[in-house]
Amino acid sequence: MEASQQPIIIIKKKGGHGGHHGGAWKVAYADFVTAMMALFIVLWLMNASKQVQEAVGGYFKDPRGTSKKVGSNQNGSDNYVAMKKEDMSKIKEQLLQSIHHLDPLDKLKNQIEITMTAEGLRIELMESAKGTFFELGSANPTPALRSLLQVLSMNLGKLPNKISIEGHTDAMVYSQAKAYDNWDLSTDRANEARRLMQSEGIRPEQIAQVRGLADTQPRQGFNPQDPSNRRVTLIVQYQVVGGSEVALPGGVTNQTADAPTSAKPAAASAPAPGRAGL
Secondary structure, eight states, X not given: OOGGGSOOOOOOOOOOOOGGGTTHHHHHHHHHHHHHHHHHXXXXXXXXXXXXXXXXXXXXXXXXXXXXXXXXXXXXXXXXXXXXXXXXXXXXXXXXXXXXXXXXXXXXXXXXXXXXXXXXXXXXXXXXXXXXXXXXTXXXXXXXXXXXXXXXXHHHTTSOOOEEEEEEOOSOOOTTTTTSOHHXXXXXXXXXXXXXXXXXXXXXXXXXXXXXXXXXXXXXXXXXXXXXXXXXXXXXXXXXXXXXXXXXXXXXXXXXXXXXXXXXXOOOSSOOSOOTTO
């Protein structure tokens, strides 16, 4: 047979990878992505605050959230990190900075005092002789109080700590004390502050107490009618991490209460005339 007449034989080879290693690259890529994610988390934690580091560590030590030392509080409050006693000084500085932005000329400097006490962080909003935060003789708030409570609520609403609100008056009495007196006024002012703060970011469960104390706890005991005795006090209570209650002085426990508390029930809904000094 001549060479030109010989049949042409074409050999075709089927390509492709073996089934036993066809997805191996996917596993390797997944391991690489996981390693990179772990690296970024470590880098983030190295630059995070101590509170965040303790919270993350607390989760891995106790994923169910029952840890008593770290992690979120027992109320399941989402992103709220438990605030300890030593953190209150930082909160105080943040509040002072926020108030300064609101009042750069320090016009309210003599009417606002923030101190650390055995109960917690005490914020006192004191009246002037002409009235700074409330209209004289009533529980009607002024624009200054609304603006100030808005700033305070935006900061305090981020905390898990309970807040007590107290109303105080001076020793000047109403001319018709039986109809409406200092107990009523102090309670109404404290409750008005509560309503304003809840509308600006304070959670209802944050309110531990609302009470009116009339003139029983004056700032200036030597001058019972001093304007600074008329004030609303906000107390950011120390938090017991891992506990369901926060102990207050005198054995009183911290309970949520929207209704006002005072040593004397309110007798009327509107003030009577004749209280010129408040």
